[in-house]
Every structure is written in C-alpha cells, then in structure tokens.
Amino acid sequence: MARIAVISFPGSNCDRDIITAIRDITGTEPNQFWHKESTMPRQDLVILPGGFSFGDYLRCGAIAARSPIMDEVLEHAWRGGYILGICNGFQILTEADLLPGTLMRNRGLRFVCRDVVLETHNSDNAILTGLNEGQKLRIPVAHNEGNYFADAATLKKIKDKGQIAFTYSGADQDPNYNPNGAIDDIAGIVSENGRVLGLMPHPERKADPIHGGLDGRLLLKSVIEAAS
Amino acid sequence: MVSITITIGLKDGVLDPEGRAIESSLNNLGYHEASEIKxxxxxxxxxxxxxxxxxxxxxxxxxxxxLVNTVIEHYDITVEDLIEE
Structure with missing residues (x-):
C-alpha cells in the first residue's frame, strides 16, 4: 500500500479533489499535511495540489516553496522519493528548485480554463512507466501562469536528459492547442532522476465518470503505481 | 537604519506579455513614441x-x-541613509 501525502498551503483549493481521486483509486485515505508542519513521516508519494498558495503573492508558488513543510519535501526528494506537483504544485516545485525552469504569465494575458490534449514523452522515466510513449490524454488546464520557460541552456539540458514528460498536442489541427505560450509546448517535466513530476493540467479533474473522462485517473493511477 | 529599494525586472529576451499589452494600449492612445515597454x-x-x-x-x-526568480528576473539594489522626519 503506497503511503501518499497531500500538502495543503493557505490558498490550496484542489487538495480535496486530489484526496477524493486518491481515495477512489486506492481505496485508502491519503495523509494530509499543513504547510506549517515541520515533520513528515516517510511517504512513497508526496502531492502538491493546485490552487493559489499565499494568494500568488510575490510569484506563484514562491512563498509556499519556503514553507516549513518543504524541508521535509526536499529531504523526501533527496532520498529518491516520488513527488507530483499539479498546477500551483508545479509552480512550487520550480520555485523550490526541484524542477528546472519557471512558469510565467500566460502569453494571452488571460486565465485559461479548458480541456487540452497532452502527448506523453520519455515514458521510460520512473514516474511515467504506467503510460505509453506518445499516449494522448485529454485533461483540463486552469491557470493564469502556466507559460513554461527555461533559458536555452536549461532547455537543451532537459531535452538531452529526456525530462519533458508532456507537451500540448497540436495533432488535431487546433491552432490554439498550446493554451499559454509555453516554450516548445511543454506542459509537464520530470526531474533528472525521473521521480519528480510537475504538470500544469489537472488530472484530478478527469478522474471520475461524472467529469466526462477518465484520462486524469489513468495518469494518477500510473503515478501511484510507480511510487508503490 | 538604512532604506532599501529593490527593483526587479524581467531579463532581456524574456517575453513580457504585460509590457506588450501596455505598449499596445499606449500606441492606441496615440503615444507611438513609446516602445520596448517592460x-x-x-x-x-x-x-x-x-x-x-x-x-x-x-x-x-x-x-x-x-525575492527574485533568477531564472527570468534581474534585480538592482539601492541602499540609502534613512532620513528621520
């Protein structure tokens, strides 16, 4: 049985959604931690949920990334633990230097909330092993700062090391397939050891038949199985 | 006591969509001389x-x-003596 932690920060608003999805998939209750906690027993998977931690003050995820609980999350990462950061959770992971690059304001200057089609890459990374190379997933995004950016040297490095996990797929000819202007259509990346995944789309919002799709559940299930 | 001022801006080459929107609005108002807004x-x-x-x-x-995301931002620090009122 995987030990799964969900961390909540002031302003997290997708923590209950991901908890519900995990409960549905695993049949067990994940462990919840508040940002002020400074100890966390060993976990197999730590999830940083979506939301607007600390009101997006200073920069999205910047203050959350320096919360007391993050020392435990960093230690978990250094031990080779699995981490999933969704939307604001992805922003927190980049601010905590657990993932390279950063998430900037959407190119169109608007909050974007709609389904996107993702294409899976480098599925040999540990956290992606349950997905197939090139697998398409329809999952919604909901963000104002999802425009992934990395300087040329960093971008080359993450490509060379196979760290791009998901791109927005333009295969169905939609000219607006990339919702935010992310460089090279990047929607999600993994750490060098392939165990930390950050992505802008919300898998927990396509995790129940009532959501109109189960692609998110598929993604979450494979992450949980990889970490188990 | 000193007074600190930190100015933070996007590095050259980083797209500034907000600056671009402001520039477009200023141009629409007839201020065509304004360009390269950051x-x-x-x-x-x-x-x-x-x-x-x-x-x-x-x-x-x-x-x-x-305070700064050095991936995309640069900063400038000014230190001044605090003048007591």
Whole structure:
C-alpha cells in the first residue's frame, strides 16, 4: 500500500479533489499535511495540489516553496522519493528548485480554463512507466501562469536528459492547442532522476465518470503505481 | 537604519506579455513614441544596519533566496541613509 501525502498551503483549493481521486483509486485515505508542519513521516508519494498558495503573492508558488513543510519535501526528494506537483504544485516545485525552469504569465494575458490534449514523452522515466510513449490524454488546464520557460541552456539540458514528460498536442489541427505560450509546448517535466513530476493540467479533474473522462485517473493511477 | 529599494525586472529576451499589452494600449492612445515597454516590481523596506556594504550583501542574499526568480528576473539594489522626519 503506497503511503501518499497531500500538502495543503493557505490558498490550496484542489487538495480535496486530489484526496477524493486518491481515495477512489486506492481505496485508502491519503495523509494530509499543513504547510506549517515541520515533520513528515516517510511517504512513497508526496502531492502538491493546485490552487493559489499565499494568494500568488510575490510569484506563484514562491512563498509556499519556503514553507516549513518543504524541508521535509526536499529531504523526501533527496532520498529518491516520488513527488507530483499539479498546477500551483508545479509552480512550487520550480520555485523550490526541484524542477528546472519557471512558469510565467500566460502569453494571452488571460486565465485559461479548458480541456487540452497532452502527448506523453520519455515514458521510460520512473514516474511515467504506467503510460505509453506518445499516449494522448485529454485533461483540463486552469491557470493564469502556466507559460513554461527555461533559458536555452536549461532547455537543451532537459531535452538531452529526456525530462519533458508532456507537451500540448497540436495533432488535431487546433491552432490554439498550446493554451499559454509555453516554450516548445511543454506542459509537464520530470526531474533528472525521473521521480519528480510537475504538470500544469489537472488530472484530478478527469478522474471520475461524472467529469466526462477518465484520462486524469489513468495518469494518477500510473503515478501511484510507480511510487508503490 | 538604512532604506532599501529593490527593483526587479524581467531579463532581456524574456517575453513580457504585460509590457506588450501596455505598449499596445499606449500606441492606441496615440503615444507611438513609446516602445520596448517592460514591467517590473519594486520592493522597499527599512533595515537596521548602518553599514551600506553589509546591508547590500544581506539584501542580495534575500533576493537570491526569495525575492527574485533568477531564472527570468534581474534585480538592482539601492541602499540609502534613512532620513528621520
């Protein structure tokens, strides 16, 4: 049985959604931690949920990334633990230097909330092993700062090391397939050891038949199985 | 006591969609001479430190650890003596 932690920060608003999805998939209750906690027993998977931690003050995820609980999350990462950061959770992971690059304001200057089609890459990374190379997933995004950016040297490095996990797929000819202007259509990346995944789309919002799709559940299930 | 002003802006080559939107609006208002508009952030505070060099060093560390995302932003620090009213 995987030990799964969900961390909540002031302003997290997708923590209950991901908890519900995990409960549905695993049949067990994940462990919840508040940002002020400074100890966390060993976990197999730590999830940083979506939301607007600390009101997006200073920069999205910047203050959350320096919360007391993050020392435990960093230690978990250094031990080779699995981490999933969704939307604001992805922003927190980049601010905590657990993932390279950063998430900037959407190119169109608007909050974007709609389904996107993702294409899976480098599925040999540990956290992606349950997905197939090139697998398409329809999952919604909901963000104002999802425009992934990395300087040329960093971008080359993450490509060379196979760290791009998901791109927005333009295969169905939609000219607006990339919702935010992310460089090279990047929607999600993994750490060098392939165990930390950050992505802008919300898998927990396509995790129940009532959501109109189960692609998110598929993604979450494979992450949980990889970490188990 | 010293007064600290940190000016934070996007590095050259980083797309500034907000700056571009402001530029477009100014151009629409007839200010065609305005171009290359960049937006940024200003942080001001006072610091209990008399030595300017030491204050600058401490503030640099604050910038690197929290206040600035050095992936996309650059910063400039000004240290001034606080003039008591």
């Amino acid at each position: 937006t940024g952030r200003l942080i001001r505070f006072t610091m209990d430190e008399a030595d300017h060099a030491r204050a600058h060093q401490k503030v640099s560390k604050m910038c690197e650890t929290l």
